[in-house]
Amino acid sequence: MTQPDFLTVSRRGLLIAGAASAAASSLPGDAMAATEPPATPGTVPTARVTIDVNGKAHTLNLDTRTTLLDTLREHLHLTGTKKGCDHGQCGACTVLVDGQRINSCLTLAVMHEGAKVTTIEGLGTPRQLHPMQAAFVKHDGYQCGYCTPGQICSAVGMLDEVRRGVPSHVSADLNTRPVLSADELRERMSGNLCRCGAYSNIAEAITEVAGVAT
């Protein structure tokens, strides 16, 4: 049986029309006039972004929805940074951005124009390991190694936070510089999960570096 025209509109078409009319009805008249015409369905919004990664500037034309993690792994082929959960829950994707540790799966690359990003590949080299990398090797702070790049970047950022006096949830006194006790270490590294359960060796490695660096 032939259907009348109004019944042949696709579900996707209906959703787009509905979303467009809802957005339009919530805008005041002036704002509507200033609004850019909607992008043609199917076109990808892109932006040019320059990020310094491990001391080298990279200019990329990216889909604006690209996470920093995917930028590192898929566009720059720096696969040392791992994708575990992709939801900010495991810490495998931890990198340093302008010295601060962040979950790179939770942030868009376009938010970091001009930033300095350090990944595990930029911390040290196989011939000259960063002290935290050397300590992880010495204390066997891994089994499968999947969480290790994130653990190491996070530990480096964490020690810097302690040095700068940033308190944690378990710091008893917010007015004094925190000391990296076992409780502080556990709390501050709690965003980095290890499914192999190498926690005691990880803690030993970090404690050794902290003893030198803090």
Ligand code: FES
């Ligand atoms: Fe980013 Fe798990 S992959 S927190």
Ligand code: FES
């Ligand atoms: Fe395997 Fe941590 S060493 S997940």
